[in-house]
Amino acid sequence: MKGLKENFQKSQILIIGSGVIGKFNALELSELGCQITIIDPTQHKNSSNAALGLLMGNMYQKRKGRSWNLRKESMALWPKWIELLREFNCELNIAKPLIQLTTNEEKFRKLEKFVNESNDLNLEILEKNSLIIKNINKAFQTNNIKGMISFKDGRINASTLLETLDTYLKNKKVNFVKDEIIKIRKSKNQWIAESRNNETIRSDMIILCNSLNTINLIDDLSQNIKLKPVLGQAIEISVNDSKINLLSLPKQFSINGKNIIPISNNKLIIGSTDEYSTKPEKNFFEKLTNFLDEKPPWLRQELITKKWFGIRSKPDGEPSPIMKNLQNGLIICTGFYKNGILLAPACSKWVANEIKKYLA
């Protein structure tokens, strides 16, 4: 065991990409004592910074398989990381519960079947007459919403999380470099990464956390990995109707697939769309807000106070995410699509285990 600890402390690891996945890997590995460099040319303009931070773990309707196992593991790991990170920011927390709603009777029956069969006390059906639904009906001026509540799922504020990770990693003396890696190769026992600014970084191991661009760096290594860009979008709306207090609504919920987060008594966030694209279309407002038969009068384009988007990478031809150890000190962690925030703890634990095997 002592030998493994020393190996960790001696090993130089280069993490390419500093979205939530790169940062979380740095967190896990710095806890193990590795010497880490993270490199990224634009670390604040990535998909992670656009994320809403919803942690949809327990409400996932497939209760077996890899995706379910990763979600379950992440949800179990989150409290440990929150506790550690709260030393640097006491505001960091997971706001619970999470609510999934639908106006479609067939989808509701499916939810009902799932909740009944899962035998999980943390999941409950929300019928039309529940107070939560009554408040939502009042605000959205509808009468046919129903769904389920998951007391274990919730939301972490993605910006607060990323800022806290930065503070933590700086405190742990993780080296941040603002540059882009354009080529990686192995020479003898070392990895050599060449950057856009003509820097050469040598390391014992590389972890590729650079989302869509992963494929550009492993072309020469003949990996048959394909990734597609999928746009995620969000808007913040300021509601100018004094009869509506958005704080009477749940902290986070979805209606017919659109995520809704009230952030004050008159402001809420709505996300996200799903287009195979890298640029928002002109009709983004319709795409985000046409989730009911009729829009409430306060849901108007001119009331948008902010809008933003991010490009998520989705694996083509294999399930999300792609976590592969190429056995020679090169690890791939990409293609997290809709769930990078949720899955970051399980992913970084997997990476740490692979590194332990490599160093043992």
Ligand SMILES: Cc1cc2nc3c(=O)[nH]c(=O)nc-3n(C[C@H](O)[C@H](O)[C@H](O)COP(=O)(O)OP(=O)(O)OC[C@H]3O[C@@H](n4cnc5c(N)ncnc54)[C@H](O)[C@@H]3O)c2cc1C
């Ligand atoms: C609107 C929106 C809402 C979302 N909501 C949620 C949610 O509620 N819950 C959830 O779990 N997930 C959500 N997601 C998805 C989540 O944001 C992603 O799955 C996650 O951010 C992926 O993280 P990443 O670190 O892999 O990629 P990114 O955050 O995209 O980071 C990749 C980084 O790699 C860097 N990079 C690229 N090439 C190179 C190179 N050659 N050299 C160095 N650096 C490089 C980039 O600059 C970038 O900073 C949402 C996404 C969007 C857009």
